[in-house]
Amino acid sequence: MELKVSDLTVARGGIPVLENVSFTVPAGQALVLRGANGIGKTTLLRTLAGLQPEQSGQIDCPEDESAYASHADGVKSQLTVEENLRFWADVYGNQVPDTIYEQFDLVDLRQRAAGTLSAGQKRRLGLSRLGVIGRKVLFLDEPTVSLDRFSVKLFADFLQHQHLNQGGIAVIATHIDLGLDAPEMDLEPFRAAPDAAGGSDEAFL
Ligand SMILES: Nc1ncnc2c1ncn2[C@@H]1O[C@H](COP(=O)(O)OP(=O)(O)OP(=O)(O)O)[C@@H](O)[C@H]1O
Numbered sequence: 001m002e003l004k005v006s007d008l009t010v011a012r013g014g015i016p017v018l019e020n021v022s023f024t025v026p027a028g029q030a031l032v033l034r035g036a037n038g039i040g041k042t043t044l045l046r047t048l049a050g051l052q053p054e055q056s057g058q059i060d061c062p063e064d065e066s067a068y069a070s071h072a073d074g075v076k077s078q079l080t081v082e083e084n085l086r087f088w089a090d091v092y093g094n095q096v097p098d099t100i101y102e103q104f105d106l107v108d109l110r111q112r113a114a115g116t117l118s119a120g121q122k123r124r125l126g127l128s129r130l131g132v133i134g135r136k137v138l139f140l141d142e143p144t145v146s147l148d149r150f151s152v153k154l155f156a157d158f159l160q161h162q163h164l165n166q167g168g169i170a171v172i173a174t175h176i177d178l179g180l181d182a183p184e185m186d187l188e189p190f191r192a193a194p195d196a197a198g199g200s201d202e203a204f205l
Pocket of ligand 1: 013017035036037038039040041042043044049
């Protein structure tokens with residue numbers, strides 16, 4: 001299993017943002033995306049996850065094996081922590097692993113309505129979903145927003161031991177160092193040329 005991206009051009013509102021992006025991530029590895037605000041990390045991740053069409057190029061990803069986690073937590077506030085996890089497990093036809101509560105420091109919060117959680121607790125619950133859906137290829141957009149250092153470490157441990165070491169793949173946009181042994185890709189060289197980004201047409205100036 002691998003994720004292979006070839007000559008990919010991704011766009012926002014029809015305007016190319018990143019051009020000719022190519023990389024391969026083998027099973028068991030992560031790739032960290034780097035780049036300034038607005039360069040197109042979210043656009044690239046959404047395209048890789050199949051949430052928006054590519055402009056050109058190719059994405060070879062194992063079918064029905066990917067999941068995208070955005071800035072938003074996707075937590076249902078009326079449901080308890082346990083009910084949220086059971087809901088996600090049901091959607092994917094899985095069981096909730098007992099160990100998930102320890103892995104994300106949710107043991108004491110199991111019966112709490114998710115709407116009453118702090119931002120960081122909610123984030124941990126949102127991320128714990130990755131441990132119940134059983135998807136092999138994770139596209140993660142700033143997964144550590146709102147997390148304190150302890151929780152960042154918990155999440156990095158989960159990614160390394162429960163996901164990558166089990167043959168999973170992850171592509172992660174993050175401004176902080178997760179401490180993973182993963183190659184980084186700077187997106188700056190792939191910034192779409194100004195012309196391609198719909199620069200002004202001089203004939204009409
Ligand atoms: N709906 C939209 N229509 C047109 N352009 C958009 C739209 N949403 C975002 N953009 C632009 O597309 C570009 C890429 O945005 P994207 O969110 O992918 O960047 P990013 O690298 O994830 O940024 P950040 O690090 O700030 O999260 C930005 O210049 C942004 O302003």
